[in-house]
Structures are given as C-alpha cells and as structure tokens.
Amino acid sequence: MKEDCEVFPIIVPVEYGLKTINFFLVRKEKRLLLIDAGIDDELCWGALNKTLNENGFSIRDITEIILTHHHFDHIGLVNRIVQEHPIPVYASPLSIKRLKRDSVFMKNRLAFYERFYQEMGCGELGKKQIQYLNKALEKNKHQALQCEISPITASTFQHFSVLEIPGHAPDHLAFWDKERNWLFSGDLLLEHISSNALIEPDENGNRLQTLIQQRDSLLKCLKLQPEIVFSGHGQVISEPNRLIQLRLERIEDKAERFYQLILTGFSTASEIAETYYKKTYLAQFSLVMSEVVSHLDYLELQGKIKKKQVKGIWHYSAMATHTAH
Template identity: 45%
Template structure:
C-alpha cells in the first residue's frame, strides 16, 4: 500500500502511518511532477510521521530540500503536524497553500478563536444543551491558553477557488471542515481528497463558524461536495486515512444513501414528540452525548438542517431555544 504510484513523469510517494484507532492510518503524500516536488498534507507532529516522510523522500531519491511547496487539504491537526518542522529544516522558505478559511485557524488567530467560543456558546444555548453545552464552552476556553503553540509559523497563501497549483485543480469540498479542498490531477485522474471521502468510515461534517462568524449548514455542504466529487473523473482517491479508493462513485452513492437513512431515523424520533436538538442527541446517543459532545451535536444539527432543507421539518424559537416539528 505504501508503494510508489508512477505514471509517466509523475510519481506519488505515499506516507501511510498505521494508528491504533478508528482512523486506521495517517496518510499524506509527496507528488513529483513537472512542477517539482509537492508535499500534500503533513501528518501528525510525531517522530513516526517525520521518519516516514524521510523514507518517502528516500524512495524517490529526493531530500527535504527538494520540496518546492506544501498544499494543505484542511486545517485539522493530523494534516498539518509537520509543517513547522519541515519549514524549520529547510534552508529557504517555501510556499504553504491552504484555503482562505484555513488561515485564521492555522495561525491560531486570537480574535477568530474568541469569536468561535461565542459562536458555540450561542449555538448550544439555542439548541437547548444547558449544562452540557456550558461544559463544552468551558473546555474551549481552557484550550485557548495552549492554542498558540500549535500555530503554523509560515505565511500561508490562500488557494484560489477553482484555481490551479502544482499542476492540480483546486476543488472546494467543504463539509468535513469549512476550509476543505481536494486536489485533482486531471491527466492521471488522481484525486487527493483529504478527509472528504474515507474508505472505512463516514467523515464527520463538523459544525464550525466561518471566519465571519456565520454558521454554514455543514452536512448540506458535505453532501453537495460529495456530489461534486462523484462527477470528477478519477481512477484513484488518495485519502487522508485508511485505504485508497478506486470506485469512488459507488462509494459516494452509498454514503449519500446512508445519510438519508440516518436523517429518516432522526425524523421518526421527532415524530414521537422530541423537539430540541439536545433532546434528540440524548435520545439517539445517550453515552456519547457526554463523552463526544461536540461530535454528537454536529451530527444532530447537521441532520436537522438536512431535514429542514428537505422540508420535512420546521423550526420555531421559544424562550431562545429552537424547537423542531414535523411538517
């Protein structure tokens, strides 16, 4: 699985680092083509990822100094871990590219992160989360203190939507995160999808504010991005975790179907008289509501958005809390 992928002048050297959790592995890639050597994502900031990067370079007879640029699919820590280390090890600056929305997150911009806390405070109040929501907001506040040390030091150049970089088309694929992009090599039919499509698990469509504090409907974004991805003529999807994907259209069709089935399950709970997002979360994920609160609320709010857009439910605000009812 970690073999080189070679087609004509283009070579991919995959770094696949197994992990003992649901993600199966941390994947990132070196791409060598007419535009030089590009690092696509940068794994975790661990010795293991670092030595895999060195190995990946060895396999194509290249060294760190040969890397011309770094492309980031999205801001999550398991995709940008080695960026600072690579930049420090290089004798010269190389450009780092990411989506505009990734920049305040990667730079750990203080204003952005305090706005983000206010965003979640209001969201959880409006979703009727009470104490559980307050607990989560407290956690976010505490994380602010250690936030800065994870900042990407290099300047980050915003990718142009629908632009081209390193002979790759930039395709915006928001949903898993608002800044998510995929990179497409149309000649070789290679698609670097980050966490947008994973082989063994459904990607979470996490609720996040945009940099101007708005809430996008992340699950709607996600399903639209899946449809965009299905249209791409790709032989192989190079994923951020787990196996590569060679039959992406079937995969995506199955994902979309499952998404719809899950929404229908939530709808039946609402039909039984549950009205707030918090109640729906507790009815559907009793234990996880405590242990994985942010994830569960993203899941619930995402599917409520989905049902609302499908005109199967309406919402009404009462005493500051949204109540959902079937149409």
C-alpha cells in the same frame, strides 16, 4: 502524452477510529509536492523521512506544501519542515486565520459555540464543552503556523485543478489530476467511516449548514468519476464512485431516523442526540451534536421539519404536509 508523475503515500497507523494518518509526496517533473503534513509527532516525522529516503529524496527536495484544510492532523509537520527547509506553503484563503490561530477569530469562534450549545438545549454538557474549548485556546497556541501562507486560487497550480469541497471543514479543498483521474480529497471521503460534517461558523460568525455542503461536495466529486481517491485516513480508495453513493444514501438514512424521533415527540437537538446516541452522546459530545444538528438542517431544507425558538432554545417539529403521509 501524460507528464511524468509519481505518488508516494505516507501512511502512519494510529490506534483510534481514523486507522491511519495519510499525507502524500507527489513528484511532477522537477517538483516534489507535499499534500498535507500529518501530526506534529515523531511517528509522522519518521514516516516522512523514511519515505523520502527510500525514494532517493530528502526534506530539502520538497518544493512546496499544499494543505487540504486546517485540521491539526493535516498540518502538524509544516513548522518543522519549513524551519529546516523554507519553502512555500499553500492553503485556502479561508484557512489562513485558522492556521494562524488569529486571536480575534478564535475568540469569536468560541462565542459562536457558546451560543450554539445554549440554543440546542445542551445545558451543563454544553457549558463543559465551552470550558474545554477555552482551555484549548491556550493549550494549542503552539499549533499556529509560523510561516507565511499563500492563498490558493483556481490558477495557483498547473498540475492540479483546485476544488472547493466544504462540509467537513469550511476551508476544505481537493486537488484533481484530470489526466489520471486521481483525486486528493483530504477528509471528504474515507473508506472505512463517514467523514463528519462538523458544525462551524463562517467568517462572520454565522452557522454554516455543513452537511448540506458536504453532500454537495460529494456530488461534485461524483461528477468527476475519479478512479482513485487519495484520502486523509484509511486506505487509498480504488472504487470511489460506489463509496460516494453509499455515503449519500447514509445521509438519507440517518436524516430519516432523526425525523422519526421528531415524530415521536423529541423536539430539541440535545434530546434527539441523547436518545439516539446514548452513551456516545457523553463520550463524543461535540461530534454527536454536529451530526444531529447538520442532519436537522438537511431535513429543514427538504421541507420535512421546521423549528421555533422557545426561551432561547430551538424546538423542531414535523411539517404538517409530511405528517399526513
């Protein structure tokens, strides 16, 4: 017999590409969990309280907060909730330095991106991005979580299985309700757009192969055959398996397009990015570079391309066995 359970989605419309900011109240027996916590603004705060009140709850009825990953649009209300009602906050062990905005970690992360943009041939655009990130270090200090954060392990929750699903973020987790075939997936799977596999360093400053991780995470979730996916943005997904297949096909298609550009003579990631994305390369520089480099990693894994560093910049070329076909 299934235990009693209800999900109360909190859906906050936004005017940009994400469409909505989603977070979820989940009632299981006498517990009321909050999965993710939106943005730190009055819209999200009002939507949380409205959903609570409409279902006979208040802030003081929330028993714990569970975070899928550290991005600002998933953690925004944590400080405000915990100041009003001290409750446990849980996140991946890999989230904690990011959520606390640990000064050493954040400075090392900045150094990683400075090296990354240099090696990918981004020139002045890369330098401008580093200037922006430097200013953001100071500007976003207030986003650090002030509360204690408990690391999630495989045995933390009886009511969910915890899945590690890196790719979009190194610390990304999903929560699987096996009884109902429900998956709380954060940003792994979005109904209306592909989730970005954002280039990130690991704890030691080494570059993660984020698209390869993202693909593995999608395959992991496909094996579960979920019936409903509660995602971090857009609609709740009622046909997730079909959508996961589409996202996997899109990875292959995009990688092939970049491979064709390499065959025509474009050799650096910045050249490929500017040629393929044109004005979007300037407008969404960091996202575009993540998209291109992560797909180049995937092509390398397939053995279709190789890279060589010339004067500090990586140049990509097709492997001879593939150009012959």
